[in-house]
Amino acid sequence: MARDHIEFIQSADVIQKTWLVDGLLEGGLTRILSFDTETGASTELIEWTQNWENSSGYFNCDVEIFVLSGEIRIGQLRLGRYTYAFIPEGVCIEAWNISENTRALWMPERHPSFTKSLNDVPEAKRELYIPSYSSELIPWSATITPGFPPGAMRKTLRKGLDGGRSTWLLGCLPQFVEPFAEYHPIPEEEFVLQGSLTTQAGHMTPGCYFWRPPLISHAPAYTETGYFALVRGGNPHLSYHAWEPPLHTYYPWDWNK
Template identity: 45%
Template sequence: MTRSHIEFILSSEVEQHIWHIDGIENDACARTLSHNPQNGAATELVSFPSGWSVPMGSFSADIEIFVLDGQLQIGPYRLKQHSYAYIPAGVCCGPWKAQGLTNALWMPSASSLFTATTEHSHPIHLNCYIPSIDTSALPWSGTITPGFPPGAMRKVLRTDPDTGASTWLLGVLPQWRDNRVEIHPVVEEAYLVMGEMNTPLGTMTPGSYFWRPAHIPHGPFATSTGTLIFFRTDGPLRTDYIWPD
């Protein structure tokens, strides 16, 4: 995931444009939060208007979706607020329809072509297909970082069996604080869904987004309200700490 370092932006301030995917004619709009010019991988905030629809078909790249509000129907699966889906390249799904105005994070692994079809072009990818996760019904588990301050928990949405790349939600209680600086050996990407998080660069509020290359020091962090954050990494997460002077 080679993209420019973004630390951090408010998504509502990113210019909106007509969303475009080859093979789909639609009137959805998008804000591109980050983009890899080499292969077209991106993280987009897409606004699907009420009634937006696409027939059954497949994409030429892997797609991750996280619904922020509204509802996206994909065949028999209903992705309501804070639902997640992972659709591998070549896996046929749909038809698609937005039930009311729906905003979602749309994360293709590369430039994507949509093909209307009723057949899987890569059936072997079906074992990785995650059609829908209602994250509100997913149980919380402990964080995986040794020494991470109490008051935070994690909901794992997906882990790639080959690369260790991971997607998860982090929930943090009010009055949580970590005075240390963190460093990770992997790319870290995040979108703040609810609450606030205080950082040395300012306060992240709902809609705040960052894309951070590996080995970039960051922190300390604190929240008075608590927060819910959507995270992705491109490999197994490990955290090294630096104590402030």
């Protein structure tokens, strides 16, 4: 794994370039938020500003897609705002198209390529395929990270194998506070959808993104407004406390005035 530690960036500040995937037609623009120089895995913010379509086929790796605005259609399926898809390696998807301005997070597990086809490859794991999962239909549930403070809930988009990776939405109430620094044994990344979160690294607002390698300690956090983010981490997402900081490092100076 060779992704740089990113703590944190505003995606709007990332240079936009042509989105290129072997086997897919051009037509989109990308902002590469993080990239693994060894495997080609990435997290990218893709934007389509014109009509775009592609034939049916399959990818050479697992791909996750999370729509931020607009709409992607795969066959008869509609992926609208805050809709998630998981396309396993070798699973054939129907022809797909975009007919309006659309933005989505694109997360392949290695350097992706697309092969036109009408069928799955042998031994493709179609049972893992999540073609369209609207977050509006997912009930909020308690967080499952051991020791996570009260005031937060999650919507699980996908749970990987035990010890593997998972993807979920994290929602925090206004005035939520995480009063300790922590670290995790596997990578963690977040993309802010709504609200804001203040840490010792700065003030994260919609469009902000971070990617942390394993064992990176990160400081306490506080939100005055509430916080809503896409998260990719572990299953389970184990957390270990690093140290107890002074109160003023995570609350606003005038929080009790």
